[in-house]
Amino acid sequence: MRIIALAAAFAIATPALAEDLSAQYLAEFFGPIQELSIANEREYCGYFGYNDAGEVIATKPKKGLEDSCQAEPSDEMVEVIASYHTHGAFHYEADAETPSSTDLEADLDEGVDGYVATPGGRIWMNDYDTERAIMLCGRNCTVSDPDYDSTAFPPVNGSYDLDGLYDRDESSDDY
Numbered sequence: 419m420r421i422i423a424l425a426a427a428f429a430i431a432t433p434a435l436a437e438d439l440s441a442q443y444l445a446e447f448f449g450p451i452q453e454l455s456i457a458n459e460r461e462y463c464g465y466f467g468y469n470d471a472g473e474v475i476a477t478k479p480k481k482g483l484e485d486s487c488q489a490e491p492s493d494e495m496v497e498v499i500a501s502y503h504t505h506g507a508f509h510y511e512a513d514a515e516t517p518s519s520t521d522l523e524a525d526l527d528e529g530v531d532g533y534v535a536t537p538g539g540r541i542w543m544n545d546y547d548t549e550r551a552i553m554l555c556g557r558n559c560t561v562s563d564p565d566y567d568s569t570a571f572p573p574v575n576g577s578y579d580l581d582g583l584y585d586r587d588e589s590s591d592d593y
């Protein structure tokens with residue numbers, strides 16, 4: 419996995435990538451997955467990669483648990499670009515508006531970027547190169563949970579490094 423991932427990291431400079439995985443593309447991509455994820459209160463996850471024609475393809479979203487999800491890249495992917503997952507429905511017990519520290523750690527370990535959609539309809543990129551979670555687009559960028567309450571947790575910053583996500587994990591416990 420690590421070896422495949424490193425090969426992918428070298429290929430990431432392909433100019434087509436920025437367009438293929440634009441915020442607008444991702445907002446549409448995540449829309450129907452968010453509907454399922456919020457209705458079923460489960461995370462859904464998968465991978466983006468290149469097929470042998472150099473096109474970006476995505477695996478079918480896999481249904482996970484309430485706060486975790488495991489998927490595998492597809493055999494058609496000659497290079498894995500990124501993981502993706504949703505965060506299910508809004509709950510007052512869980513601050514899910516950013517990638518978790520575990521989410522960022524997992525992508526860095528696998529050597530891929532990661533895309534995360536939240537109950538508030540935000541889309542994040544875990545950026546392998548800068549080791550940061552970066553908000554690509556904000557509230558209601560994609561389908562969101564009608565029950566989302568923006569006052570339930572601390573305001574969301576535009577980006578976080580791993581330490582920032584650890585701090586948010588701790589401060590959210592007080593809410």
Ligand SMILES: [Zn+2]
Nearest residue numbers: 517518521534
């Ligand atoms: Zn997550």
